[in-house]
Amino acid sequence: MRIAVIGAGAVGSLIARELCRYEAEVVLFERAPDVGWGVTKANSGIVHAGFHDEPGTTRARFCAAGNALYPELATDLEIPFRRTGAYVLAFTTEELSVLEELREWGEVNGVPGLELHRREEILAREPRVNPEVRAGLWSPTVGITLPWEIAIAAVENALDNGLELHLGEPVVGIEVSGGRVRAVRTDKGRYPVEAVVNAAGLFADHIAQMAGLEGPALHPRRGEYVLLDETTGGLVNVVLFPAPTQVSKGILVLPTVDGGLLLGPNAHDLPPDAREATETTREGLEEVIEGAVHLVPDLPLHKTVKTFAGLRPESPQKDFVLGETRVAGFYQAAAMRSPGLTAAPAIARWLAHEIALAHGLEERTDFRPVRKRIPHPADLPEAEWEALIRKDPRWGRIVCFCNRVTEGEIVEAIRRGARTLDGVKFRTRAGFGRCQGGFCTDRILEILARELGAEPWEVTARGGASRIVLGEARP
């Protein structure tokens, strides 16, 4: 049987990979030119513990379970994941009572290791925390990861297990007859299928409507971020949350897997039609800094290397919409607001299993769960790096000096599917360092053009009209 997954973000990619464990033909459709470029791309990258979610919600059901799957996922897919632990910090009496409530929620939700810590204990562990802190909820299972790397790795692994991937191919219609899903239509063709998984992120409501379903009603919620350079990560070693409000988990300070610090996000609800509104605002960035400085007063803001905004799908129910619908064969993995990234591995495993049960799919005996990352020789033992260089000297040519990315890595990223500057960046981290591509953009452009057999002015940053240079200077 043939199953279509719509949306190659972290959620859709992990679902596609889990479906590849069964005897089915899995087809993954993504409107963007690459995987992980929607909600997944601009995300805090936190693997939550599960104490933020009210017991009884679908979020609560899948968050701690997803967290528990991360070590295995990180090992199988060779993605960065580090359990840093986290504090939720309380500065007022009201916030102290919020911590109590979170601890109770966490215990009901099966979150291990929660402890209330006093001021002295917090400051001893994290001396840069605002000394006005009164107490903190310590959660040892909170971790950090790279969201887009999950999508990239899951898709690579799924491809290795027979996935059919359609990038840059938006779904424009879903054929339903007799109460069953029959086919998916894209701008390029018609694909008969017996099941569809809607993991279309911000556009999941549009996809559901194509199948004749109403919900969920989605609107984008914008979160803005400020990223500090890779020398700042040591200043704060755990994820720091403020006490949450009704609206959100608040503005955080957290270390990134690359060794920097990430500040944000704020949370602003946008009108339902503002689904491309990933611009930052002056007020928003000020709000992020103010919130971050409340947690850590002496942040080295002069080490800012990047600001960005991401959109996440929010629904009036503030909860995931998962599983089968009244259209037979049409499954939802929609309204994936926070903690969607954390829950994704657990949701993927559960949903694939549900689909397999419903359609009588056998488990494959030849599924290969392991994906090898692109080697990053700067992290390898010297002998291994030297062996790589002996095979191909390009592994000894550093292209991105900040993150020490070699030409060998870039060529390998292109071989694995990178077609744009961002595709290379997200796969290798070239251009993500302190100089933000100031020294390497021209070199990566040259390598992309050479490897793709294209002219430099045909290469884009992220598809569409995002060309980097517009032509020859004196043709």
Add this chain to the structure above:
Amino acid sequence: MRTYTVDVLVVGGGAAGMAAAAAAAREGARTVLLERGERLGGVLEQCIHPGFGLHRYREELTGPEFAHRMRQELNDSGAEVLTGATVLEILPDGPAVKVVSPKGLKKFRPRAVVWAVGARERPFGALRIPGTRPSGVFTAGLAQRLLDLEGLLPGRRAVILGSGDIGLIMARRLHLEGVEVRAVLEIQPFPGGLTRNVVQCLRDFGIPLLLSHTVAEVHGRERLEGITAVRVDEHRHPIPGTERRIEADTLILSVGLIPEVRLIEDTVPLDPVNRGPRVNGRLQTEVPWLFAAGNCVAVFDLVDTVAELGERAGASAARYARGDLPSGKPVPLVRGENVVSLVPSCLDGTAESARMYLRVPRPMEGVTVDVGGVVRRRVPVARPAEMIEIPLDGDALSELSQKERIVVEVKPK
């Protein structure tokens, strides 16, 4: 991994590094120069405009011509050169320097190291400018490499943010390539670059310079479509109601250079204003075997100065390597009023002469530079864009070195 023992290892093959390696080799030191790029010359190679060498060679050269002369001097000196070689680590113990190149990994055991890696450009993200993140936003240096080294056109209609020399020169370069340069925006109430560049790069071509202006927002989802320019007050805060949109597909940033100190920043003390390592008059850092020269110490205006500092650093390193670099008690130089960049950070009485370089924070007329009450020099016009150079002779140095600290200040009229 092969290990090589050398006297002086120079990191960086721009003007400072080439001068340092040549000087060290001329002093008889066994010298190796490492350059991470494919060829020597550093930023000079992309500076195809004239204006270089007036001090060093007494004639006006382009950047590549200047680099060519320096390569010849380096070649004549006997220093060894490795290109395509990136330093991975400088281990203070030894010291030892780990290097990778397409030929493999190497380890050097030098007696002295000269850090001469230049500066990097402040990126767009550091400015926290609101808006979208389209393509078409370049640092000036990147745009210059694309245009002058690759022959590629960054865009067709450009706005330039920052009137530092690189921004001004890029305005002219783009104009000459047929790019419509809509405006140069400068957040300060005065130009950031040299007056001659304001005249020769903007005024001569009718390119508008908007002082006290910055970019409030960038527009465009995929490629840049325009920017919102805004006037700022004396605190650099945008003045509401002064916004105006300028259509452009390209935004070029010339918003500051930052001395590159990665790999040494955990080893040596840095100067918080210069943002490079603290050095003495011989360009020796506070770690005795480590010397530094050029834009990685502080950002200089002229390549001629950078080359001269490189020579001094290379000669000092060679003397240190053979054990005859004298050292006296270091006396710190302290910033008094109206001093921003200041090189060196300390002096001792053992040098025969030294030169001091400083920058003022705003344009000033009829000022006096006072060095510890010992040296006073009148400067008719002091501008942030032009470093003030003060030679210090042996007498002045021996008097200054008796002090606990030397306050350097620029006194208004």
